[in-house]
Amino acid sequence: MKNSIQLKDLTFKRFISEEKINERILALANQINTDYADKAPVFLPILNGSFMFASDLIKQVSLACQVSFVKVSSYAGTQSTGQLKTLIGHEDSLFNQDVIIVEDIVDTGFTLQLIVNDLKSRGAKSVETVSLLRKQKAREKEVEVKYVGFELDEQFVVGYGLDYDGLGRNLKDIYEQLD
Numbered sequence: 001m002k003n004s005i006q007l008k009d010l011t012f013k014r015f016i017s018e019e020k021i022n023e024r025i026l027a028l029a030n031q032i033n034t035d036y037a038d039k040a041p042v043f044l045p046i047l048n049g050s051f052m053f054a055s056d057l058i059k060q061v062s063l064a065c066q067v068s069f070v071k072v073s074s075y076a077g078t079q080s081t082g083q084l085k086t087l088i089g090h091e092d093s094l095f096n097q098d099v100i101i102v103e104d105i106v107d108t109g110f111t112l113q114l115i116v117n118d119l120k121s122r123g124a125k126s127v128e129t130v131s132l133l134r135k136q137k138a139r140e141k142e143v144e145v146k147y148v149g150f151e152l153d154e155q156f157v158v159g160y161g162l163d164y165d166g167l168g169r170n171l172k173d174i175y176e177q178l179d
């Protein structure tokens with residue numbers, strides 16, 4: 001297990017170990033098992049970043065639940081803003097469902113806000129979020145993250161599903177960028 005790695009032009013050092021991640025995931029899953037004891041939630045992991053986290057988290061969930069991976073794509077229209085995005089990949093109705101969004105990291109909260117609004121407009125009964133990581137900026141946003149694995153400051157991180165320019169998703173630990 002390496003303490004520092006190089007991805008393209010950037011150097012990263014080990015920040016959160018695989019053991020710590022697993023320990024925290026177990027606590028998050030236990031909390032979800034308790035909170036949703038009488039429910040059958042639908043987990044919606046957001047690709048690509050959350051694939052590893054979602055897999056390890058949902059393995060520890062003992063509820064009757066569904067899992068459907070989704071992606072946020074740029075709006076394929078002629079809007080000039082370039083800001084409009086849409087949720088793709090989920091075909092079944094979410095009407096009256098208890099939805100749990102699974103995110104890798106919430107940075108500004110912009111992406112999450114968009115997803116929450118989309119799900120509410122589809123008539124979901126409840127929408128909550130579990131995110132492995134949350135950056136400081138996101139705390140100022142109106143969007144609530146009910147279950148947070150680790151709080152970060154501003155640093156850029158890779159590993160355990162998170163990438164830098166497409167690389168680093170396969171790393172077992174989480175690494176932070178060195179200045």
Ligand code: IMP
Pocket residue numbers: 049104105106107108109110111112155156157158162163164
């Ligand atoms: P937000 O809309 O600013 O909250 O951005 C969330 C998305 O940006 C995440 O789902 C990640 O794909 C990406 N992102 C934000 N911070 C990082 C980071 O430190 N490392 C890797 N990806 C990040």
